[in-house]
Amino acid sequence: MDGLRDLLINGNGSSGGGEFETVKINGHGKILGDLKCDFFNINGHGSTVGNVDAQKVQIDGSGKIRGNVTAKIAKIEGHSSIHGNVDAARLDVDGHATITGKVTATELDIDGWVTIEDDAKAEETRIDGRCKVKGNFTGKEIRMDGILTVKGNCEVESFKADGKFDIDGLLSADQIEINIFWSSKSKEIGGQSIVVKRKIELLNKLVSAFKTVQLTADLIEGDTIELNATKAKIVRGEDIVIGDGCEIDLVEYSGTYIENGNSVVRKAVKI
């Protein structure tokens, strides 16, 4: 991008789109037209109508983009709404973001709040804040400590949850590791290895609601399953261990079955 101009809007201004080195909006700026640049930065109340294709996109203020965003790095620290798709090698949300289209990223790092109205696809996802996906969430690895809501299915290779999740469809992964601290739920859970443990912390023991904090699912199916603090209608698998605090209507196992805690299992059948 050598020899290109910069576009700088300070105060109230508007401009057409085009190809630039750096595009910066400080104040009430508006850009009409597609943008292609090295660095795109909104520091005030900026908006663009058009697609943004940049190496780095940084929104610190209140940004509104009506178009698709393609970037190597997209960082959102303020309040932004993107009416389009986001395709980034790394998407970092520290502020508040609403994306009405699909998100495709290699790394997705959420410390703030993000709502994705369509599907999300990310190789590696870290959620420490709040993430809501109204479509399906797919990828390689999800590690979460905050709050994850998925309206569709969540299908990945590895799912590690220390936080709270609410999945309307199917949660599926080869390795599922859930540490229950807050109540979570998923309509169905399926995979190879499924382990649900209760996160015991000192504070927990003092909270009277502790007893009802659990994972709720209609159906859990896997090869090896270990459950604690789980309420499920049906659990099916090869080797199943039911530990403490579970309430299961039916267990169907083809290999081994062990009950080694304080749980209620209404029926266990070897098939």
Next chain:
Amino acid sequence: MDNELISKKDLLDLKGISYGQLYRWKRKNLIPEDWFIRKSTFTGQETFFPKEKILQRIEKIQEMKEDLSLDDLAEVFSPTVGEVEFSTENLVGSGVISEMAFNFFMDIRNFNKNFEFEDIIQVYLIDQLLASGDVNRDEVRMVLDLLEGNEDLLRSKPTEIFITRKFGVSSSLLVSNQENVLFDNATKVVIKVAYGSIAEELKSKLIGGK
């Protein structure tokens, strides 16, 4: 035609596969989401599959997974096509399509661009139809005309191609998401072929040949 279903449980048992494998294959799009049919049974909700389709698919996966990665397999079964272009020498030379079918296609189409995957499917289809001996050249021409302009449908939904004959007059149809297609007694179904199967067959020949 075949509406028989098989339960997930019976399928795992019959084919000797595990839950982990089934969920992984679903995730990798080797088994389409709409093959998972939910029904209420007296034990609760259970999942069923179209029996013939799922058994065939599992067999193919088990056969091919020694040679291809899961992602390659997903390519073979996906309804969308990659952005590969093929040269005509490679295609005819590799034996995937015959020179006769290729020439037939070129005659009808006045083709002068690079072959994309969807074009090759059409040539491959010509080959299959003519080789079967059931279909004549005019009928093949009719099908090609029908396919042209309907690429979006072919890409997005499971579609079947029909050629019917009644009192010596032929028709061709594209039926997508077929549940039941019924014809009167005087109509003979000459050919019924799933576009998706043709695409899969062709892809596995092309990928297998690499």
